[in-house]
Amino acid sequence: MKYVIGVDLGTSAVKVLLVNQDGEVTKEVARDYPLFQEKTGYSEQDPNDWVDQTMKGLSDLLHQFEGNPDDIEGISFSGQMHSLVLLDENKEVLRNAILWNDTRTTKECEEIYDRVGKDHLLDITKNIALEGFTLPKILWVKNNEPEIFNKAQTFMLPKDYVRYKLTGMLHMEYSDAAGTLLLNVKEKEWSKEICALLDINPDICPPLVDSSDEVGTITAEVAEMTGMNPFTRVFAGGADNACGAIGSGILEEGKTLASIGTSGVVLSYEASGDKDFQGKVHYFNHGAPDAFYTMGVTLAAGYSLSWFKDVFAKDIDFEELLADVNTAPIGSNGLLFTPYIVGERTPHVDANIRGSFIGMDASHEMKHFTRAVLEGITFSLNESVEIFRENGKTIDTVVSIGGGAKNENWLQMQADIFNAKIIKLSSEQGPGMGAAMLAAYGCGWFGTLQDCAQTFIKEDEVYYPIKDNVENYKAIFKFYQEVFPLTLTLNKQLMNYRN
């Protein structure tokens, strides 16, 4: 039996999957790393933590593997998007990575609009300037840390940096490059024009490759450290959401994905790169050849739940925390939560808004708060579902992946709030599976990614919307939507008291 490895470099952890030719995940290892939040709005990680933990994860996997390492033919990567890694002339990391959920760059977004023009930016990149994208982060370093910026020879994204450390070969692939705001998404080339308008040397942009391109083999040193065969073929991989889409079979029009990881995403396949969503949703290159996808993003989806657990229930695990949520009624007995704890992206582009619990009552217990958090996260994702429906998309079936798909009550809640059939796959590790599929396709096991999907993707459970619940949630969703405008001014004023 032959195998491939899919590495998913998430925000909370790196997950390493060993997948056989039948698409079965035969081993799975996860290793986490810290997130640094020095100030409100800041979010950083050390790129070397990603590399160390990936190497350890691969080594753990190889130790547990009872077969012959020579049978592991290929490896590929999925990674958190947008996060900026800057390298010097010796390809050493210059500072911590500034992550996708770091929102310190509001001024830089304004600078981009001033110098490039909003419509022109949208024409070239298909996207608006959001604090989370990479270009505003590059400008932030240029404006605030010129001594570091002047030393920068190249910029990278997380999984591209890890792949570089494993192979010695430096590339970026299109699905992640699309999230930088420096790529001409339709033409698939770096925008020299945007670089010129913002006084950025275009040479910092790395060479571009396709997701399934073979970029080399692992180095002898990495082989030695992990137990892998030095001839293991390495394929570029994709942005975590592009890989999540591949790993969930979102490979043709009409298919929708909901991912609840640290962020939350509702994603839809697009065959062409010339539709106009006016920047209401993100519009990026897919990891599948010549395809695209659109998506809405909740900045703190799983992160709202893990924040809640860390602050109020540190000593129990997620299973215990969620064990009795179903004994609390729909609407959490009149308690609403908005998951804006690090600001929001879709549908409210607002780095300063913050979350709320509305309607706290003396009768509320832990289970009501926990349920309200799950409901608030899912309502936020439903705002993206609504945008897609308003733009004419039919959303009747949604594949649900990510850590949030581990809980069956939450899956039923998604069915009831989205008013759509929810499919849970046999592995909730969509991005890691997508990365493994890119390696399997790259190794020539299948003629197309679609063929690979037929073998690799297996449905586990289906959750159907329950009519009464759907009606109840429709009414509560309207109240949820009122919280943003009602708390806007208050949150602006409170900003002065955040450190």
Ligand SMILES: Nc1ncnc2c1ncn2[C@@H]1O[C@H](COP(=O)(O)OP(=O)(O)O)[C@@H](O)[C@H]1O
């Ligand atoms: N058993 C569980 N039930 C429900 N949600 C969970 C469970 N375990 C983890 N999660 C949620 O999943 C999130 C992590 O999902 P994951 O897809 O691994 O994220 P990432 O790819 O960003 O690292 C956590 O923040 C948490 O909210």
Ligand SMILES: O=C(CO)[C@@H](O)[C@H](O)COP(=O)(O)O
């Ligand atoms: O910023 C985005 C997408 O635009 C996020 O979806 C990141 O890609 C991080 O993903 P997770 O760690 O939540 O998987």
